[in-house]
Amino acid sequence: MIRRLAIRRLETGRRVAAALLLAAILPFSAASAQTPSQPDALTPVEEFSKQLEAFKKTIPDLNKKIEDSAASVDRWTDVGKARKEIEELRAIVGAALGAVTDNGAVSTLGTQALNHARTKLRALEQDTRFKPEEKQFLVDQWRRLREETERATEELGAARKEFAELLRTLQSNEDFIDELIQIRQAQKALEVIQRLTKDIRDASDQLKRLIGGIKPPGA
Amino acid sequence: MRALLVASALLAQASCQPRGDVGYVEIRTVPVLTNVAGPTLYLDTFKVEPPKKGNAVLTQRVGTIKLATDGAGGQLLLCEIAVKKNRITTVTISVLERPPRCQCRNNGANRVCVS
Numbered sequence: 001m002i003r004r005l006a007i008r009r010l011e012t013g014r015r016v017a018a019a020l021l022l023a024a025i026l027p028f029s030a031a032s033a034q035t036p037s038q039p040d041a042l043t044p045v046e047e048f049s050k051q052l053e054a055f056k057k058t059i060p061d062l063n064k065k066i067e068d069s070a071a072s073v074d075r076w077t078d079v080g081k082a083r084k085e086i087e088e089l090r091a092i093v094g095a096a097l098g099a100v101t102d103n104g105a106v107s108t109l110g111t112q113a114l115n116h117a118r119t120k121l122r123a124l125e126q127d128t129r130f131k132p133e134e135k136q137f138l139v140d141q142w143r144r145l146r147e148e149t150e151r152a153t154e155e156l157g158a159a160r161k162e163f164a165e166l167l168r169t170l171q172s173n174e175d176f177i178d179e180l181i182q183i184r185q186a187q188k189a190l191e192v193i194q195r196l197t198k199d200i201r202d203a204s205d206q207l208k209r210l211i212g213g214i215k216p217p218g219a
Numbered sequence: 220m221r222a223l224l225v226a227s228a229l230l231a232q233a234s235c236q237p238r239g240d241v242g243y244v245e246i247r248t249v250p251v252l253t254n255v256a257g258p259t260l261y262l263d264t265f266k267v268e269p270p271k272k273g274n275a276v277l278t279q280r281v282g283t284i285k286l287a288t289d290g291a292g293g294q295l296l297l298c299e300i301a302v303k304k305n306r307i308t309t310v311t312i313s314v315l316e317r318p319p320r321c322q323c324r325n326n327g328a329n330r331v332c333v334s
Contacts, residue, residue, distance in 0.1 A: 090306065101278045102268060102276055103278055104278060160276050167307045
């Protein structure tokens with residue numbers, strides 16, 4: 001019964017994990033379809049774009065690892081093994097979350113890139129070195145870059161939220177399994193006490209019989 | 220010059236990133252302030268950037284860390300947060316109260332927020 005409950009809980013977790021991961025992947029694929037190549041962009045924007053691409057490439061691997069691990073959790077009814085699998089899943093999701101946290105590498109670069117694009121745009125709008133059409137062209141390019149960088153950082157925010165939620169789901173599954181282990185241990189302790197009580201009762205009965213069998217001399 | 224800039228940016232990031240065993244801290248601020256600056260928050264000695272849209276997720280080294288804000292006589296402790304490996308601990312800060320109040324999603328012993 002307990003095992004069945006654990007498996008049902010894990011299956012729910014797996015479905016949630018798959019759905020959340022899919023939700024995390026979709027905006028990224030949409031973003032990569034929209035983002036054109038930017039050969040003229042300056043360092044922070046380029047660097048952010050490179051880091052973001054690298055992160056996106058890790059998503060399919062991550063998805064496969066989660067699916068594989070979740071499938072093996074489904075097969076096992078051993079709560080100890082299931083807990084170990086969930087620990088491994090947490091490590092995978094934790095690594096993905098680590099890449100997109102607010103103090104993580106990609107997010108920090110995103111903030112830098114966005115600040116750079118905004119500063120550049122402000123400076124260009126007041127720049128008098130160029131002809132009006134040249135200036136307009138440069139301003140348009142930087143506006144496009146700023147908007148795309150804003151969109152990309154928003155997508156990172158969405159991924160962050162989803163990975164955090166996924167990690168919480170895994171945590172609650174693991175906590176549930178921990179509770180099952182504690183129930184099993186308490187059950188074992190109860191069995192030991194019951195056996196001990198029975199042994200004491202048997203010994204007591206034997207003692208009673210022994211005492212009952214004693215007859216004083218002359219009786 | 221450009222390579223130097225990239226290298227220095229990456230070096231700066233690397234120095235900010237906690238190493239070794241890490242966990243995650245989610246700070247939620249309620250209500251979500253859009254035009255007004257919220258209170259300055261510190262995780263141990265590091266200043267936390269104001270949460271965007273009332274939510275920030277930060278990588279932190281495993282252990283117990285202090286969440287504080289600026290007080291009259293220096294930093295004022297709001298609560299302590301237990302960070303566990305590959306786990307997320309969520310804390311909600313009620314920013315309209317003076318001083319801001321810390322609400323743990325899960326409470327441990329001695330009012331420490333746990334995952």
